[in-house]
Amino acid sequence: MAELAASFCLLSCVVVLCLSSVSAVTDDGQHKQVYVVYMGSLPSRLEYTPMSHHMSILQEVTGESSIEGRLVRSYKRKMEGVVSVFPSKKLQIHWTASWNFMGLKEGNNTKRNLAVESDTIIGVIDTGIWPESESFSDKGFGPPPKKWKGVCSGGKNFTCNNKLIGARDYTSEGARDNHGHGTHTASTAAGNAVANTSFFGIGNGTVRGGVPASRIAAYKVCTEDGCTSDAILSAFDDAIADGVDLISVSLGGSPDRYEEDTLSIGAFHAMTKGILTVHSAGNSGPDPAMIGSVAPWILTVAASTTNRAFITKIVLKNGSTLVGKSVNSFDMKGKNYPLVYGDYAEKKKEILVSVYSSSSDIAVATITRDRQGFAAVCPRPLSALSMMTLTLLPLTLTPQSNKQSSLFLILFLDSPSLSHPQGTLLKTEAIFNQKAPTVGSFSSRGPNTIAVDLLKPDITAPGIEILAAYSPDAEPSRDDTRHVKYSVLSGTSMSCPHAAGVAAYIKTFHPEWSPSMIQSAIMTTAWPMNASETGYASTEFAYGAGHVDPIAALNPGLVYELVKADHIAFLCGLNYTSETLKLISGEAVTCSGTVLPRNLNYPSMSAKIPASNSSFTVNFKRTVTNLGTPNSTYKSKIVLNHGSKLKVKVTPSVLSMKSMNEKQSFTVTVSGSDLDSELPSSANLIWSDGTHNVRSPIVVYTYEL
Ligand SMILES: *[C@@H]1O[C@H](CO)[C@@H](O)[C@H](O)[C@H]1NC(C)=O
Numbered sequence: 001m002a003e004l005a006a007s008f009c010l011l012s013c014v015v016v017l018c019l020s021s022v023s024a025v026t027d028d029g030q031h032k033q034v035y036v037v038y039m040g041s042l043p044s045r046l047e048y049t050p051m052s053h054h055m056s057i058l059q060e061v062t063g064e065s066s067i068e069g070r071l072v073r074s075y076k077r078k079m080e081g082v083v084s085v086f087p088s089k090k091l092q093i094h095w096t097a098s099w100n101f102m103g104l105k106e107g108n109n110t111k112r113n114l115a116v117e118s119d120t121i122i123g124v125i126d127t128g129i130w131p132e133s134e135s136f137s138d139k140g141f142g143p144p145p146k147k148w149k150g151v152c153s154g155g156k157n158f159t160c161n162n163k164l165i166g167a168r169d170y171t172s173e174g175a176r177d178n179h180g181h182g183t184h185t186a187s188t189a190a191g192n193a194v195a196n197t198s199f200f201g202i203g204n205g206t207v208r209g210g211v212p213a214s215r216i217a218a219y220k221v222c223t224e225d226g227c228t229s230d231a232i233l234s235a236f237d238d239a240i241a242d243g244v245d246l247i248s249v250s251l252g253g254s255p256d257r258y259e260e261d262t263l264s265i266g267a268f269h270a271m272t273k274g275i276l277t278v279h280s281a282g283n284s285g286p287d288p289a290m291i292g293s294v295a296p297w298i299l300t301v302a303a304s305t306t307n308r309a310f311i312t313k314i315v316l317k318n319g320s321t322l323v324g325k326s327v328n329s330f331d332m333k334g335k336n337y338p339l340v341y342g343d344y345a346e347k348k349k350e351i352l353v354s355v356y357s358s359s360s361d362i363a364v365a366t367i368t369r370d371r372q373g374f375a376a377v378c379p380r381p382l383s384a385l386s387m388m389t390l391t392l393l394p395l396t397l398t399p400q401s402n403k404q405s406s407l408f409l410i411l412f413l414d415s416p417s418l419s420h421p422q423g424t425l426l427k428t429e430a431i432f433n434q435k436a437p438t439v440g441s442f443s444s445r446g447p448n449t450i451a452v453d454l455l456k457p458d459i460t461a462p463g464i465e466i467l468a469a470y471s472p473d474a475e476p477s478r479d480d481t482r483h484v485k486y487s488v489l490s491g492t493s494m495s496c497p498h499a500a501g502v503a504a505y506i507k508t509f510h511p512e513w514s515p516s517m518i519q520s521a522i523m524t525t526a527w528p529m530n531a532s533e534t535g536y537a538s539t540e541f542a543y544g545a546g547h548v549d550p551i552a553a554l555n556p557g558l559v560y561e562l563v564k565a566d567h568i569a570f571l572c573g574l575n576y577t578s579e580t581l582k583l584i585s586g587e588a589v590t591c592s593g594t595v596l597p598r599n600l601n602y603p604s605m606s607a608k609i610p611a612s613n614s615s616f617t618v619n620f621k622r623t624v625t626n627l628g629t630p631n632s633t634y635k636s637k638i639v640l641n642h643g644s645k646l647k648v649k650v651t652p653s654v655l656s657m658k659s660m661n662e663k664q665s666f667t668v669t670v671s672g673s674d675l676d677s678e679l680p681s682s683a684n685l686i687w688s689d690g691t692h693n694v695r696s697p698i699v700v701y702t703y704e705l
């Protein structure tokens with residue numbers, strides 16, 4: 001009933017967005033972005049301070065934190081509960097695509113070690129690849145690196161080149177990508193820079209991977225029907241033997257014990273051979289504890305926004321405009337179509353609205369495509385999309401106002417005065433999203449159910465509305481018969497190759513670094529993120545250590561190193577038997593002594609506290625390796641996150657390093673009482689020598705499944 005009550009409130013403070021191009025000149029003669037807010041008369045039972053309410057609406061719709069002095073006038077309007085916000089002139093679009101957003105600028109502005117980059121091989125385990133894509137052209141590439149031992153066995157009519165140096169197929173379909181997913185992920189990790197690309201004009205610009213000079217080897221393990229576990233394990237073992245430097249794998253499922261998950265096993269094998277596996281967190285958010293990537297020898301990646309966002313508007317026939325999230329490339333030329341409720345399969349030549357309720361109660365309108373070609377459809381809710389159905393083009397009404405807008409749409413459709421509601425859909429446009437990065441609601445959240453004291457995901461990277469190469473054989477979205485070379489997709493499948501590209505970029509400067517050193521460098525230099533709202537959905541369980549920062553990760557100062565023996569000790573601490581340990585490591589192992597899983601030398605610290613404990617004390621033991629300057633003194637600093645009442649002590653609190661690769665150990669003691677059962681408590685440990693800030697999240701929680 002609480003939800004219903006909230007809905008009623010929202011119904012009476014509906015927000016309608018209408019962007020127009022009214023010009024405004026400020027006192028100093030300069031053009032300035034100003035806004036006009038039209039406000040309907042508000043229900044008297046609600047308490048409002050209209051001006052501040054307008055301000056907050058503006059903040060929501062513009063994504064700007066400071067809009068002081070920008071609101072020129074608020075009008076009262078007759079219409080009940082309708083607000084229109086008009087930016088004063090056409091929005092300036094300052095967005096940059098994902099690599100620019102992360103600081104890896106195009107061309108000469110990014111430091112690159114091209115000779116090593118060209119010898120770096122990225123293995124992509126996915127749905128295959130489209131070898132003819134310009135993203136994989138070998139123009140300017142020399143022969144494969146000498147270490148390459150792989151093959152090109154992609155089946156009939158499949159040719160490799162000096163960029164796409166290898167392909168293997170485990171599906172008997174051939175390694176050609178008929179789905180689009182594998183082409184998209186491979187080009188995001190290591191595709192060439194291709195200028196002037198877009199999805200029917202949407203997102204136009206240069207598409208490129210993180211390490212465009214690197215080579216790609218494609219391992220096809222998935223078809224439309226899914227990916228088999230034996231194919232995944234074979235692909236890992238072949239990729240390792242072929243000589244790849246890094247593995248990117250954007251597939252997965254629900255959390256499984258390590259010995260039952262061939263992806264965890266394959267990644268363990270890779271780790272022992274010095275190869276880092278970068279893996280997507282999964283698309284089962286925002287509910288807690290759904291994360292399917294749970295092993296400490298894997299870099300697990302959540303998906304977040306960049307400062308370029310796509311929006312799509314529905315203009316109702318009566319003039320009201322709703323803004324939503326979608327990718328609509330069709331120009332309906334302003335023609336109105338009936339708006340109907342219903343099921344996709346039955347409807348034609350109509351804009352279809354389906355509404356669903358998830359735990360977060362967000363309504364989604366999906367728009368069907370007229371058989372002659374208009375908007376496309378994906379009638380499933382975003383969070384329920386499986387890895388293999390990421391070509392989504394539903395219209396979800398914008399995050400900040402989605403409840404209002406969706407409910408408005410429902411109200412519109414239910415309006416007794418309108419027997420035949422109509423509307424039209426505009427083509428998607430790009431806007432500047434100042435709030436970025438924020439984690440997508442679909443991105444799978446912790447806590448980790450397999451190892452409760454290991455924080456997952458590790459980091460977040462761009463994974464929302466990513467333009468990258470696509471398979472011309474695949475439908476851009478369901479029942480869309482057009483063929484495209486580049487398409488826009490969202491998912492942790494898209495963030496994973498971004499992080500893989502970053503890991504490869506680091507490896508080109510530090511070829512001798514082990515997987516754990518790269519993982520640590522990425523995690524401890526990540527941009528700090530903040531809970532954007534309350535609830536598990538927006539904490540470290542969504543973004544781990546924060547957002548990847550490729551440039552900072554080149555020079556982390558200190559790293560938390562792990563070797564195979566540490567991972568074995570961790571598994572022993574989880575009470576794995578010799579039998580299951582053998583399944584994972586492929587060799588006979590006996591556990592010696594007892595190691596608490598939370599003492600694994602991981603770059604983040606997490607502990608689950610029994611809910612029955614009113615007070616608690618936990619210790620984390622860690623050892624850092626000096627990679628900064630030989631002679632350096634690191635001082636520890638604890639930053640408590642908002643609302644956290646933890647007591648955190650670091651012993652010793654100062655580390656004096658005398659040489660490179662020197663290791664020093666310390667203990668972090670965290671105590672507190674009366675933990676919130678709904679929310680984790682967190683802090684950050686930062687080791688700083690004045691130049692490097694080595695940050696680790698500390699998270700304690702009591703969540704019970
Ligand atoms: C980038 O570097 C190349 C080679 O050093 C040089 O020829 C080119 O002029 C540079 N471009 C810019 C924009 O600086």
Ligand SMILES: *[C@@H]1O[C@H](CO)[C@@H](O)[C@H](O)[C@H]1NC(C)=O
Binds near residue numbers: 157
């Ligand atoms: C090989 O595949 C490409 C892409 O699908 C196609 O255009 C071409 O006709 C095929 N060639 C043969 C000989 O089948």
Ligand SMILES: *[C@@H]1O[C@H](CO)[C@@H](O)[C@H](O)[C@H]1NC(C)=O
Binds near residue numbers: 195196
């Ligand atoms: C991009 O495409 C447009 C139109 O096709 C063309 O005029 C322009 O030269 C292209 N730009 C580049 C950098 O290739």
Ligand SMILES: *[C@@H]1O[C@H](CO)[C@@H](O)[C@H](O)[C@H]1NC(C)=O
Binds near residue numbers: 196204205206
């Ligand atoms: C994208 O297309 C628009 C409209 O055609 C054009 O003004 C803009 O310069 C293009 N941007 C890029 C990066 O090519």
Ligand SMILES: *[C@@H]1O[C@H](CO)[C@@H](O)[C@H](O)[C@H]1NC(C)=O
Binds near residue numbers: 411413418
């Ligand atoms: C459009 O119709 C809806 C539903 O009847 C109504 O709430 C809204 O105020 C109307 N908008 C305009 C601009 O008339």
Ligand SMILES: *[C@@H]1O[C@H](CO)[C@@H](O)[C@H](O)[C@H]1NC(C)=O
Binds near residue numbers: 531
């Ligand atoms: C995090 O959010 C809190 C309020 O939710 C705010 O007080 C704090 O300044 C934010 N911190 C950062 C780094 O944005």
Ligand SMILES: *[C@@H]1O[C@H](CO)[C@@H](O)[C@H](O)[C@H]1NC(C)=O
Binds near residue numbers: 573574575
């Ligand atoms: C492992 O077994 C010990 C002894 O039975 C127990 O105390 C501990 O809680 C177990 N650990 C896990 C992670 O299950």
Ligand SMILES: *[C@@H]1O[C@H](CO)[C@@H](O)[C@H](O)[C@H]1NC(C)=O
Binds near residue numbers: 615616618
């Ligand atoms: C929980 O309480 C028990 C009993 O007081 C205590 O032995 C245990 O150490 C506490 N656990 C933690 C994590 O503090």
Ligand SMILES: *[C@@H]1O[C@H](CO)[C@@H](O)[C@H](O)[C@H]1NC(C)=O
Binds near residue numbers: 631
């Ligand atoms: C290291 O730093 C200490 C204190 O700043 C200084 O006394 C010492 O000479 C330095 N050693 C080297 C090898 O630079």
